[in-house]
Amino acid sequence: MQINGIHHVTAIAGPARRNLDFYGRVLGLRLVKKTVNFDDPGTYHLYYGDAAGAPGTILTFFPWEHAAPGRLGVGETQETVFRVPEGAIGYWAHRLVEHGVPHDVPVRRFGETVLAFRDPDGMRLALVGLPGIAGETAWDGSDVPAEHAIRGFHSVSLLLDDAAPTAAILTDVFGFREIGREDTLIRYKAEGAPLGDVVDLRVAGGFLPARQGAGSVHHIAFRAADDAAQDEMLRRLAANHGIRTTEQRDRNYFRSVYFREPGRVLFEIATDVPGFSIDEPTESLGQALKLPAGLEAQRVHIEAVLPELV
Incomplete structure (x- = not known):
């Protein structure tokens, strides 16, 4: 059975050590x-997620020092x-203050409490408090209580x-459907997806185009169970929308294709298999x-040029 939703999000960051400290220690x-x-092996690619690295939990970064x-x-x-x-929003508001993280006051969005904040590079993030998920398994290897x-x-x-x-791409290709509108947001949901099941579209005609850099999301990856x-x-993209993707690329932990959707956001389709436990x-x-x-033949050189993480 195909489970739809977000597979991972990949962003651009500044110094790798600072990135690891924020996402590993603070969050x-x-x-x-x-x-x-893989295209610039003098730069880390760091993946963060849950205890098992499950699709729908993975946030990745290309951290360029400068x-x-x-x-x-x-x-x-x-x-x-x-x-x-739902009951953790107060804890997180206090934790963000304690660590000097820029944040907004909590607001209600589609009936849910949302706490927005930014990482050290200015990447826009938020936490949403949801009922009924306290019993889900959580990573307990940090100082954030499970x-x-x-x-x-x-x-x-x-x-x-x-x-x-x-x-049209979200609904026809990725299995989302519109479930609501609020202010300038249109919300789409992938039914049956346990994680990463929501995409909000915000219409902002006349704004300047994005310029990629530290704090920018590079691409959004959507889930495909397998090849x-x-x-x-890919068949639906070509037949129904006239869009063709890159060739499939082996990323070791998933297999990917890429394309620009009509709004110019870079989308990826990533397979759930083989997963992050394939090599450790x-x-x-x-x-x-x-x-x-x-x-592997370049390991000594690569390790020499990569910055220290600890």
Whole structure:
């Protein structure tokens, strides 16, 4: 059975050590994979998620030490939102204050309490408090108590000139449906997805286009159970929307294709398989630097140029 929703979100960051400190220590996410940018192996590719690195929990970064700040604009992800238990919002408001994290006062959005904040590079993030998820398994390897810990993605919001063409991709290809409208937001939900099941489209015609840099989301990846499910999505993109993707690329932990959706946001379709335990046990995820086979011969050089993380 195909489970739809968000597979992962990939963003651009500044210094790697600062990135790890914020997401690993302040937010309490697990570092589930420490590897490199396959196209720029002198740069880390860091993956954060839950205890098992499940699809729908994974936030990844390309941390360039001297990356210039990005500029939010049309054709980009505006906000990445995590799920926490409904009763944990107070804990997180206090924790953000304690760690000097810029944040807004909690607001209600589609009937849910949302606490928006920014990471050290200015990336727009939020926590949404949800009822009924306190019993879900949470990563307990940080100093964030498990009862308050983040439980994967809730949603992303996209800033667009026109919602309709993007909505057509979400509904026809990725299995979402419109469930509500509030102010300038149109909400789409993937039924049956346990995590990352919401995409909000915010129409903001006339804004400047986005400029990628530190704090910017590079792309959003949507789930495909396997190659066959991915192929069906590609068929729908071509037949119904006239969109063709890149060739499939092996990312070791999933297989991916990429395309620009009509609103100019970069979308990826990533397979759930084989997963992050393919090259190291689940209990030791993220501890060792993992390289694809084609880069193993360069390990000594790569390790020499990568910045220290601790």
